[in-house]
Amino acid sequence: MGTARQTTAEKRPCIWMDAGLVARKYCNNHYDCHSCAFDKAMARKAQSSSNTNRDPAGETRTERILWPQRMQEKTWGQRRCRHTLSGRSTWRLCPYNYECFRCPYDQMLEDALEVAVPAPTGSVEGVEGYAVALDRFYHVGHTWVRVEDGGRVRVGLDDFAYRVFGTPDCFNLPLTGESLRASHAGFQFRRGSDQADVLAPITGTVRALNTRAAEKPFAARRDPYGDGWLMVVEPDNVRKDAKTLKDGDGVLGWIQQEHEMLLQLLNPGAPTYPDGGAVNDVVGHCTGVSWKDLQSAFLRT
Structure with a gap:
């Protein structure tokens, strides 16, 4: 899928921005996170760094923060499907904890989109x-x-x-x-x-x-x-x-x-x-x- 230049009116937040993990980043890859260079770079960065927290017992623990984890922490009404963010579908909330590979709706849209792309x-x-x-x-x-x-x-x-x-x-x-x-x-x-x-x-x-x-x-x-x-x-x-x-x-x-x-x-x-x-x-x-x-x-x- 191509990456067309976006006008201000067309700009939509990157998943990482919507999750609150980056301050400003707009999606230029049609929310195709699987092939997004930025998404892969951020995932690598999350793997190489960690966020230190304390569990209820007071012991320290480390965790790597990825956008699906942060989105899962949001209240139910804020968990927007990535296809809603992209504009492909009307308002829809994610019922699969952002594990898109498990979502039949995601698979249906991906198949339909790929078939529609001219070859x-x-x-x-x-x-x-x-x-x-x-x-x-x-x-x-x-x-x-x-x-x-x-x-x-x-x-x-x-x-x-x-x-x-x-x-x-x-x-x-x-x-x-x-x-x-x-x-x-x-x-x-x-x-x-x-x-x-x-x-x-x-x-x-x-x-x-x-x-x-x-x-x-x-x-x-x-x-x-x-x-x-x-x-x-x-x-x-x-x-x-x-x-x-x-x-x-x-x-x-x-x-x-x-x-x-x-x-x-x-x-x-x-x-x-x-x-x-x-x-x-x-x-x-x-x-x-x-x-x-x-x-x-x-x-x-």
Whole structure:
């Protein structure tokens, strides 16, 4: 999510300011505390310092003050939901002690917000009939990653995968809040009686799902790099994971190699697709290769 410049009338207090822990700070990250650099810096500061108090027995104790703790100390009528602070919702009080990950209302709004955010596709090139969006990274298991404002990443299946496996009957996506581990099974799709695991391209926590694409896989197939994205992930270390992904001109050469390997599986010894045209729905049109062979060769599962 982008950080647009705010006018005086639009300024809204940062959670830390609303909690009374800082004198003056306005939110410039749309109350997306998960990806906020200021929130992370303040949390680190709270971890490195402490506030000394005395318990009823007179013994000294130390505690680290974070904004959720201070907000919990407020009277019930003052515990405003962060979505009320942001203006996304009308007046609402927090019933979950500011543990947003436990709040179904928070999850609903996060999913709706992420789906509403446009995902424009940059330059797209064709390699042997496969569309390749050049503004993202690719995992060898044919998922793509696009780094977006706020540090989160958007994930989906690439055009090559859809041309090989056709349109899935359904996706089995993880729940928001679940953790993904790079190059381990992250989600599944099914077609008929066959199901395939898909490797997660990045390590992190799922923050939103594209339920429209999950419910209507043909829409994901039609626009794999745009409205067909599948999930939004908050990465643990995007720079580290990106080193294992393919990008730039290297992607085009890799897709060419994948295409040549596919041709060898379908038509050993021949340099062309069996019907001479562009590859499209290998599973539905070619009987000479099994689902398991395609899954092992291209999804690496």
